Amino acid sequence: MKVVFAFLIKNKLSQETLWYEYLKSCSDYEILIHCADYDGITILKNLNTTVYVKQTPSAWSRLLQVELFLLQHAKDKNADKVILLSDTCVPIKPLTYLYSHLCTKKSYIKYVSMFNDWKDALSRHRTHYDFLHGNHQWCILDKQHFDIFLNNKFRTEFETKVHYPEESYFSSMLCEKNLLTSDNVIDTITTYVDWSRGDGMSPYTFEIENEENVKIINETKNMPNVFFFRKISPQSQLLNVIKSLL
Numbered sequence: 165m166k167v168v169f170a171f172l173i174k175n176k177l178s179q180e181t182l183w184y185e186y187l188k189s190c191s192d193y194e195i196l197i198h199c200a201d202y203d204g205i206t207i208l209k210n211l212n213t214t215v216y217v218k219q220t221p222s223a224w225s226r227l228l229q230v231e232l233f234l235l236q237h238a239k240d241k242n243a244d245k246v247i248l249l250s251d252t253c254v255p256i257k258p259l260t261y262l263y264s265h266l267c268t269k270k271s272y273i274k275y276v277s278m279f280n281d282w283k284d285a286l287s288r289h290r291t292h293y294d295f296l297h298g299n300h301q302w303c304i305l306d307k308q309h310f311d312i313f314l315n316n317k318f319r320t321e322f323e324t325k326v327h328y329p330e331e332s333y334f335s336s337m338l339c340e341k342n343l344l345t346s347d348n349v350i351d352t353i354t355t356y357v358d359w360s361r362g363d364g365m366s367p368y369t370f371e372i373e374n375e376e377n378v379k380i381i382n383e384t385k386n387m388p389n390v391f392f393f394r395k396i397s398p399q400s401q402l403l404n405v406i407k408s409l410l
Contacts, residue, residue, distance in 0.1 A: 173251035
């Protein structure tokens with residue numbers, strides 16, 4: 165099983181050393197990194213890494229084109245699974261545990277209905293897409309679904325017209341094909357994110373080591389499908405807590 169770790173970053177990984185130690189024992193993998201604004205980059209250079217610098221347009225809340233760019237390259241490299249990750253993500257489960265779960269032929273996508281659960285979100289788009297769903301951006305995609313995401317008549321519309329397309333595209337395309345509720349899609353988050361303490365525009369950044377933050381990180385041990393954690397700052401005091409789970 166070939167796994168592609170697909171990173172969407174601005175100019176660096178917040179915890180590159182941690183990722184290097186985590187991934188150096190992988191056997192069948194590739195690392196694909198799209199970097200928005202930095203040339204001459206050497207991130208994870210001693211691993212099986214390909215870095216693309218400004219190869220496709222990207223901006224805050226307009227990341228779908230980057231995700232599909234990386235997905236296409238992952239498909240070209242014969243990937244079985246693609247894991248979408250941000251620059252502030254870190255692993256939170258052992259590598260062997262992650263691979264044991266990924267061997268099933270399923271995509272991991274946390275989704276909600278725009279008509280029932282998110283009635284106030286993207287209201288102007290609901291009249292055009294009766295299959296519209298929202299989804300957690302950081303998901304894990306199985307190769308059986310790659311072509312649905314890469315080749316469909318709605319791709320350009322979502323890339324250019326839909327607000328926050330990276331938070332609706334994958335679930336919506338599966339719903340349009342009547343596959344979203346199939347046995348081959350697991351409705352679950354794979355990356356823990358704390359929006360409850362965010363600023364409304366961005367989730368909370370875990371930097372200070374305090375009782376609450378340590379408790380939240382340790383609680384992921386009881387979340388079997390949560391493999392990653394964000395946002396972890398470059399200066400985070402919580403690395404020893406995270407490493408204890410690996």
